[in-house]
Amino acid sequence: xxxxxxxxxxxxxxxxxxxxxxxxxxxxxxxxxxxxxxxxxxxxxxxxxxxxxxxxxxxxxxxxxxxxxxxxxxxxxxxxxxxxxxxxxxxxxxxxxxxxxxxxxxxxxxxxxxxxxxxxxxxxxxxxxxxxxxxxxxxxxxxxxxxxxxxxxxxxxxxxxxxxxxxxxxxxxxxxxxxxxxxxxxxxxxxxx
Amino acid sequence: xxxxxxxxxxxxxxxxxxxxxxxxxxxxxxxxxxxxxxxxxxxxxxxxxxxxxxxxxxxxxxxxxxxxxxxxxxxxxxxxxxxxxxxxxxxxxxxxxxxxxxxxxxxxxxxxxxxxxxxxxxxxxxxxxxxxxxxxxxxxxxxxxxxxxxxxxxxxxxxxxxxxxxxxxxxx
Numbered sequence: 001x002x003x004x005x006x007x008x009x010x011x012x013x014x015x016x017x018x019x020x021x022x023x024x025x026x027x028x029x030x031x032x033x034x035x036x037x038x039x040x041x042x043x044x045x046x047x048x049x050x051x052x053x054x055x056x057x058x059x060x061x062x063x064x065x066x067x068x069x070x071x072x073x074x075x076x077x078x079x080x081x082x083x084x085x086x087x088x089x090x091x092x093x094x095x096x097x098x099x100x101x102x103x104x105x106x107x108x109x110x111x112x113x114x115x116x117x118x119x120x121x122x123x124x125x126x127x128x129x130x131x132x133x134x135x136x137x138x139x140x141x142x143x144x145x146x147x148x149x150x151x152x153x154x155x156x157x158x159x160x161x162x163x164x165x166x167x168x169x170x171x172x173x174x175x176x177x178x179x180x181x182x183x184x185x186x187x188x189x190x191x192x193x
Numbered sequence: 194x195x196x197x198x199x200x201x202x203x204x205x206x207x208x209x210x211x212x213x214x215x216x217x218x219x220x221x222x223x224x225x226x227x228x229x230x231x232x233x234x235x236x237x238x239x240x241x242x243x244x245x246x247x248x249x250x251x252x253x254x255x256x257x258x259x260x261x262x263x264x265x266x267x268x269x270x271x272x273x274x275x276x277x278x279x280x281x282x283x284x285x286x287x288x289x290x291x292x293x294x295x296x297x298x299x300x301x302x303x304x305x306x307x308x309x310x311x312x313x314x315x316x317x318x319x320x321x322x323x324x325x326x327x328x329x330x331x332x333x334x335x336x337x338x339x340x341x342x343x344x345x346x347x348x349x350x351x352x353x354x355x356x357x358x359x360x361x362x363x364x365x
């Protein structure tokens with residue numbers, strides 16, 4: 001699927017630019033945007049390295065495990081296929097917590113690490129497991145309690161009440177996450193039969 | 194709120210290191226071990242990020258979306274849904290920075306306290322870049338068969354967009 005979307009974006013972009021005669025834009029774009037990607041990687045790299053290092057300490061000391069035990073009542077419902085001491089649970093819990101607090105830059109390394117732990121006991125290494133998909137749905141739901149960037153931009157453009165969208169964002173997030181998890185649950189149950 | 198968001202990360206790091214030292218973990222060596230894993234992680238996700246950023250950006254540059262959405266204009270005039278929100282809804286799953294830019298444009302044109310301004314704010318806060326995250330996470334562990342993941346993710350996004358519209362209507 002990602003395959004088709006990726007190819008589709010590029011093909012549409014090139015064909016449409018040729019039709020409209022926008023050769024310059026597409027020519028510059030092809031050369032320029034590879035380095036935009038590299039820049040993004042360079043921006044993320046220090047944070048990923050820092051957080052995987054810090055979290056390794058939390059893992060070794062057992063702190064991460066205690067944290068996931070704390071959230072076990074919820075996590076065991078969401079991830080029935082994992083046992084309650086699975087290393088991935090701690091990272092998933094940390095990822096969700098970081099997302100909720102609006103610490104997106106810390107959330108990504110936790111999420112990547114969780115996926116790595118889930119991959120360790122995946123029998124088919126090229127195929128996503130149920131737990132991976134549930135985690136992804138939970139993650140892309142973007143359970144943010146305080147959308148800091150949005151609020152900052154609202155302040156910058158002179159909003160009278162920049163934080164008034166917090167509650168609507170939370171409610172919309174809940175609607176999105178719950179419907180995603182429901183569909184995920186239904187598909188999992190259907191696959192079992 | 195502001196102070197809280199400023200002390201939470203230092204506090205978090207402090208707590209982990211103190212607790213690690215208390216449990217007699219060799220914190221420095223353990224950090225290096227984890228950091229090395231992080232570096233390998235970066236190595237694995239670099240191709241995915243370059244591929245996605247490249248495709249999304251040249252697609253945006255081509256202005257195809259603006260042209261394609263023109264055809265939907267009459268339809269939207271009927272439903273009273275503000276047309277300007279559509280590119281944001283469509284781009285939300287693939288690019289966070291693109292939708293942020295559109296949201297800012299909406300703020301400048303209509304004001305952040307207009308209906309569409311509030312709707313854009315809610316939309317930006319309520320879902321994440323599903324396709325990008327999927328490509329990134331699965332790419333990092335070389336999973337190529339994502340099964341029903343995208344279907345569920347995009348369904349959740351769609352529900353989020355619909356919910357954002359209804360909730361903004363009710364609240365303001």
